[in-house]
Amino acid sequence: MIELRNIHKSYGVGRFATTIIDDCSFVLERNKFNVIIGPSGVGKSTLIRLIAGFEKPTRGEILIDGRQVTGPDHNRLVVFQESALFPWMTTQENIHYGPSARGERRGDIAAKADLLLEKVGLRAAARRYPAQLSGGMQRRAELARALINNPEIMILDEPFRGLDAMTRKLMLDYYARLSEDSPRTNLFVTTDIDEAIFLADRLFVMTYRPMKVRAVIDVDLPRPRSLNTVFDDDHANALKMEALSLLHEEAMKAFTSGSKAAADFIEAYRKRIATA
């Protein structure tokens, strides 16, 4: 169970300080699929780096089962937005890296790895280098590399963003099935509302800058869910609309403040009046 108590994170000093996250507190329950959604460039990746232990918060604390987070740990593994496979290792060596770095016996590493390779359907690509894999394959290899360490908490930072829409749908289905048969706590960051509603048990909508929790939506859709049926019933669409209207407001703020704040908003407003 991850608990964040009014986390504050800012970069720079004095006049050049920028607050990225300001008194953000929430709780992620164990074995639940938690999704964080918010406009881009708002600090979601910073939050991930804080939880994973790569950076320390300026104020506030992050407790995992009561213990303070001090540094990275193989129970909290991150899958980044761009591929972080080691380019000079073959797919198999990449997957073997975690357990072998922790000194596990070579025998059962190989066994676990073969099982996972089979599961992610990369048996044929075991010998190939990451540069020779397609986007979808790289993502599956990276998931396998994380899952072999059997982490308690899987953190994914917009993992399917670089893929084209169709591969993304296949990967979504795929990851949902993968996390159903071995439940663990998931922290999934995305900007895509469909991904969020499809995967989430609990959806955190974040504000624009500085980032804090704007709303928490309980996505109580039945499991297992499939991508093409999930949006048929009205309840799912209602949840989507609720999140979407919040998000649209935050996106507008991001959009307006991304372009010289009020001045640009006035420009857009005057144009509306002119054409109405």
Place this chain on the structure above:
Amino acid sequence: MSAALNPARRGALTIDNAVKIYDPEGARVLAVDHCSLHIPAGEICMIVGPSGCGKTTLLNAIAGFHDLDEGSIHLDGRMLCGPGRPKAEVGPDRIVVFQNGALFPWKTNLDNVAFGPMVQKRLSRAAARDKARQLMAEAGLSGYENSYPGEISSGLRRRVEIVRALMNDPTILLLDEPYRALDALTKSVMHEALLETYYRTGITIFFITHDLEEAIFLGHRVVIMTSRPCRPKLIMDVDIPHPRDYTVLTSKRFRELVHATEAAVHEEALKSFALGEKEG
């Protein structure tokens, strides 16, 4: 929305049984196989297909970057390429907006937008810059004239590029997955900006995408392509009324249309997945 749907008088595109064979190291791969398609003037036509299925080859043929081995393409009756002339002539009547953007990073946004007319010597340098300033203001990009493309967000860059295209008053706008690299929320704001531009100009749009929902949200018609070699598999009219905004995404009609086409797209995606297509 007053300037919405004046019937555009130009921009009708006809492709009939186009064939294109690639020859990487003599492998002679068939990319486009007898593809025929007619796009009436002033329509937003969405081309949906799996990665590496030859959609971009079709776009390159229309723009004149590549030749066709067979078949012909006509724009408003005029033959772009055909039996006599395998390669269409590149011209400002068909402007391409590329997937990763092609704003010249060494020119300010204003010079980028003013580049077209200035280079074609249709306008003097000063006149081109003034018109560019006015067009950018109209698209809500005032204040960005003097910054460089490298300094503004990718969403804004994409809008500047579309203004640069419209500056030349093209007959047809060719978009090659322009919003692929953007995150979902910026994409929804971009969609509204594109629709707004369409309502203002009524220009024909030939839009290639992977994202079925983006296609149905934007397009008058959605053409679903087979995996390689590409040929239209299913053409569907999107009868959601224009002007549209983001609330359409959750409307009942939208979901029905998605269902009608999802099976076809999914099937093609699996085929190209099996082919081990490396994303473009």
Place this chain on the structure above:
Amino acid sequence: MNSEQILPVSHRDLAARRGASPWRMLARFRRYRRACMSFAIFLGIWQLGTTGKSWLGHPIPILCQAPSPGAVLAAWGQLVLEPAYWQSWYLSFTRVALGFLAAASVGIPFGLMIAISPLFRGMIFPVFELLRPIPPLAWVPASIIFWPTQELSIDFVIFLGAFYTIVINVVGGAANIDARLIQAARSMGGSRWNIFRRLVLPGVIPSICVGLETGIGITWEVVVAAEMISGGGAGGSGGASGGLGFFIWNSYIGGSYPDIVVGMISIGIAGYLSSAAMRFAASKATPWLRER
């Protein structure tokens, strides 16, 4: 269904008629033809210019001094038979090899130390940057004083020439290893030594290869000049024992100009061969950079 599409009948003859693959052959043939033409023109100008006195009556200002291609070929014919010629090849090669290996074996660890330990970087790198702008050949007189034998002084200068390049490339290579890879490894429980061995080292190899390739190019430039300066130009105390650079200088003093050109071309070939060897080694050392 393999990725190569099986063409329906109607298209097979279509593809053959266009002669897809021969078209590429045609382009390659055209390039060779043009290359030969430009060589011919170059040799023509060279021949005409150098033997201008007899053909055109008045000598062409610069070129007339130079030996004609014919003379150079003739000289090369004789030289190939003399063992002294091949001995200077051997000597230059050993000097380059010695200096270069020393530079690599000292430079690579030195560069890695700078990249990894901030303390070492803070202290040593500024001094390194202070000495780097001094051209290696400016060290020739100083190294003649410092080192006991002539041979060692040339090797030191060669060492310096390659050392700077290798260190800069190693430091650059280590700097742009993606921080996320190291974070991922750390979170999977990789110890500092494990991360160095399995992440930093392989990550730096491509830039080490680049450093070695440019480094060996520089060593050939240094060896020529060093042999000339210490062997000939700098007072010739005792004369360095051979080498291509010395061979060229000697032929200049001895007045046999065609031998100079022969020496120049030989060094060009030697330099090209060693760079090619480095490129080959680099492609072997980095299999993951080769596309599918």
Place this chain on the structure above:
Amino acid sequence: MSDTALSIREIIAHSAPFDHLPDAVLDRLAAEAEEISVAAGEAVYESGTASDDIYVLREGMVRLEPSGPASAGASSRDIRPSDAFGWTALSSSAARRERAVATMPSRLLLISGTRFIAISESVRAAQTKQEVDVPAAPLATLLPETDTFRRQQNVSDSLDIFAFRVAQWFKSPKPYLLLLGYALFLGSWYLAVQVWKLPRFAQMPGLTDVVQEWTSRNPVYGVSIFTPVYYEHIFVSLRRIAVAFTCATLIGVPVGLFLGWSKTFKDYVFPLFELLRPIPPLAWVPLAIVMLPGSELPVLYLTFLASFFATALNTMLGVRSIDPTYFQAANCLGASRAQVFWHVVVPGSMPFIFTGLQISMGVAWFSLVAAEMVSGQFGLGYLINTSYTTVQYPTMVIAMLTLGIVGYASSALVRLAGNWLMSWRTRQLALDGAR
């Protein structure tokens, strides 16, 4: 301003879209804001009405119920105190799409949209010079995080940045390690040569000898910073570098551009280029002396040769590095082949051209030294050589160090020219650093 206006200003300042407005606008808005109170269950505005007002909730609770054709099944949203609402309708489409109703007695601030526009416009016109910058890019520790790096960044800002960086630098251990490093190097030089007189180091010139010679009014061997001959040598070397480097650039860049740009030119010239390039420039020394009259021309030719090959090759790589979509985009926009050359090829390969120029400056000094040693009359290389042969070792070290300083200064000059000429790249790199 009365205190209620002050408290209103506080509330407005914290709710979007007002939170980034300059104070001048906020004050006048607060003054003109109208306070209205609404009973529980009473509608603030109906859906479909014209949206001209923006509301800020002071106390109580307002619920936004979406109604209208396309939003069947959407749920309503509650507004909490100090939240503004009603303004998103303003910017996306004219008519309101929701119905706002107070769920408990609440007090609201009403700001008319047109007044808000008028005030902001007048304030904005008054202070066009002072930019309203909203920091949005994360991870920028040193640079001020402005979303767009304005060209009109006024001078005081850049001075602040510089001062800030220097302060940061002093706080970090860097300067002390630097001094320690230099002390170690100079110390060991001094000890090895003058104090311990180690075997090989004995004849080398000592640190104090060199420094004394370099800075003394009347130096023992006649060369110090006060004697004109020192500057003569430097001037001669610099002149040779200037002449050779400019010729190499004027010839090398165009050759490189054409090598990269036109296939036919490349087919004819590149094979010859590749044949001559492996020959080390200094192997040309004897031939240059033979072919070229006088002693000045050979030195110039050798320096020119070295930097010509470096410039031409890097320029060609620069042209090849340009993304082909730029050529397609330019053709699409109707540019002719020549226009594509001037507007795409030349600016696009600039970054590589300047890397090439920096390398060619380094290589120019490299060959100049050797050429001067072998056949020059004046110049630093010649000075090193003669001071070696006439056993004036301190002068030799002085000449070597001067070479280092002058060499570094000239490549720094090329770098500065590059950064200045390619402002688009330097700012992009600055922002990438900040991103």
